[in-house]
Amino acid sequence: MGSRFRLAPDDGWPLSDDRVKQVKAANDIVDVVGTYLTLRPAGGTFKGLCPFHDDHRPSFDVDPRRQRFRCWSCGKHGDVLSFVQEFERVSFVEALQLLARRAGIDLEDTPQATANARNRAALLDVMRWASRQFHDCLFESPLAERARTYLAERGLLAETSRAWGLGYAPVDGQWLVRRAEQAGVSSELLETVGLIAARTEQAGYYDRFRDRILFPIRDVRGQVVGFGGRILPDSPLASRVPKYYNSCDTPLFCKSEQLYGIDVARQAGEKAGYLAVVEGYTDVLMAHQLGICQVVATMGTALNDRHVKQLRRFVPRVVLVFDADAGGDQGVDRALELFVSHELELAVATLPLNLDPCDLLLEQGAEAFRRVLSGAVDALEFKLTSLLARQDTNTVEGRRQVVDAVLRVISRAPALPGQTGAVKMELMIERIAQRLAMQPRTVWARWVEMRHEQQKTASSLRIRPSVEEPARSAPAAPQERRLLELLLAEPTLVAQAMSRCSVEDISHPGVRRLVASLFALSQQGLPPTLDQLRLTLDSPALLSKAFELQEAGLARSDRGRELEDLLTWFRLRREKSVKEQLHGQLRAADNERSALELLRRLQNQTVESAPVSASGEEEAAVLLPPHTSSGSQVAS
Secondary structure: OOOOOOOOHHHOOOOOHHHHHHHHHOOOHHHHHHOOOOOEEEOOEEEEOOOOOOOOOOOEEEEOOOOEEEEOOOOOEEOHHHHHHHHHOOOHHHHHHHHHHHHOOOOOOOHHHHHHHHHHHHHHHHHHHHHHHHHHHHHHOHHHHHHHHHHHHOOOOHHHHHHOOOEEEOOOOOHHHHHHHHHOOOHHHHHHOOOEEEOOOOOOEEEOOOOEEEEEEEOOOOOEEEEEEEEOOOOOOHHHOOOEEEOOOOOOOOOOOOEEOHHHHHHHHHHHOOEEEEOOHHHHHHHHHOOOOOEEEEOOOOOOHHHHHHHHOOOOEEEEEEOOOOOHHHHHHHHHHHHHHOOOEEEEEEOOOOOOHHHHHHHHOHHHHHHHHHOOEEHHHHHHHHHHHHOOOOOHHHHHHHHHHHHHHHHHOOOOOHHHHHHHHHHHHHHHHHHOOOOHHHHHHHHHHHHHHHHHHHHHOOOOOOOOOOOOOOOOOHHHHHHHHHHHHOHHHHHHHHHHOOHHHOOOHHHHHHHHHHHHHHHOOOOOOHHHHHHHOOOHHHHHHHHHHHHHHHOOOOHHHHHHHHHHHHHHHHHHHHHHHHHHHHHHOOOHHHHHHHHHHHHHOOOOOOOOOOOHHHHHHHHOOOOOOOOHHHHO
8 A cells, every 4th residue: 555644635634734733843944954955054043055046155044943944035935844845846735745754743643534545545556556467468468469569660669668667458348357356456446547437238347448558647756647548550449449548537647637757757857957748658758768858748638737837846948849730820829828827938849840759759869859849939939930921021911910819819818927927928028029020018008908808808708707917017005915914924813804804805916816815714614824825825936925924924013903904994995996986987977867876875885984075966066977967856
């Protein structure tokens, strides 16, 4: 069975706040960081070179009293858990597991946790067993002779196939079912992981994979969580089944998240500074066989947000490899949207015509593929180049169409929040303007117009807009920042704030996201603490900021009184906004009945605030548009 520390947010139970505190208390930050970095005493703290940027002078400060770290150069900020999470490029839960194991703490302190961990371990054991059956069949059984021949024809060495655990599922639809019965392996577990399925018209099960080369899909830790299957070209089933067939989604496997080869490629990617994403299993295998090990593949799906978030854990740059005739506008547009929405460099490389990566590697060797990768350009440049090659930019209309085509894609993508998003957007707009010999302000204006059109269209169709609010370059209002500082420092205040303040009252996107997450935790009956909050955060920068704000809040003395003052400020600002909207509607009213109703609503808003200065007649006379009479009907 697997490790007793198996724990994940989707295991069906919340992390105990006390257990997280216990793990942190048992792992002194100086001791932990000192195993990764060379630290030297500096007064009451310890200093070293920051591992999160190219640090040439000790900028990294570890405070044993507060049990926090901070880089005064790059701004990284957090506790012992976030340090391990950032340094090891793992999730919060995985960092918690590592530190719990280091301190000898058993995280499984609830019956539900124990049951979930045992169930997951059992599923992983079944996958390991099945992977071994398929692997042994490929290399030892006469049933797999055709499969071995096919792999050899594809240029894959036996050593490569063995190292990657390749297997073969025989054409007999009962092969795995029978072996499981002989070995006493649970059919229910095999069905749960998607390897067999129940018959619909009679009792029993049948194999899902038949006459296929099987590629084990491993997670970042190297655990088999699924399979990809390639039907043999000469199979009697080939004409009526898909060429490639992946495991269905299971508690272990989700094809829209998984990346083939990530467990092997991650270290090579860190050294190279990027990971290349291709489409096929054999593309990955051939690249690794020839020494290009920073290559992974998606599971037959387009690169998406989940893939990018996983890739960002290991590298700052991703190279998406397109076939020359298969990239298409749709694939390029999706790459550009991801480029806009994420804090990483997403580049696009194009293969020679009629060649996939495996063919290129076989026919022209590793250097040819390296040249393809080194020739990659960022997604915006790729889109511009492809459009300029197709449009006549000597004409006004041709240039206009290029601008609109690029901005239309950018306007659909959620913008990065804060200064990062503002800087990235400005650089993209300037690039577009420069390539088309236009003024940046003109391109800006068209982009803003398109975003508004996108939001208006989404609203009219009653769907959620696919774009977020424009990135804000301005810092949060002091009151919004202070509210978050107080809530992070004293979680018991969250319920009070939630009863009198809504998420819509907060305008800054980063503050709004953090406050909304705290409110959600409270509504779910979970402690609204920073340790619980970090489970929902996928932004290291936002988490680092949360630690900074929490420290500022802890320095405030009378947090309860200050929260009361802030809630009053939010109420008054909310009332002022409503009054301003009613004033505007009253000025625009085109008949007396509407004006009177708006006026009454406006006066009702003064119940808890300063009274309206003018009488009803005076207010109407001032606010009604010139073409509307303020006669007896309004005065009455």
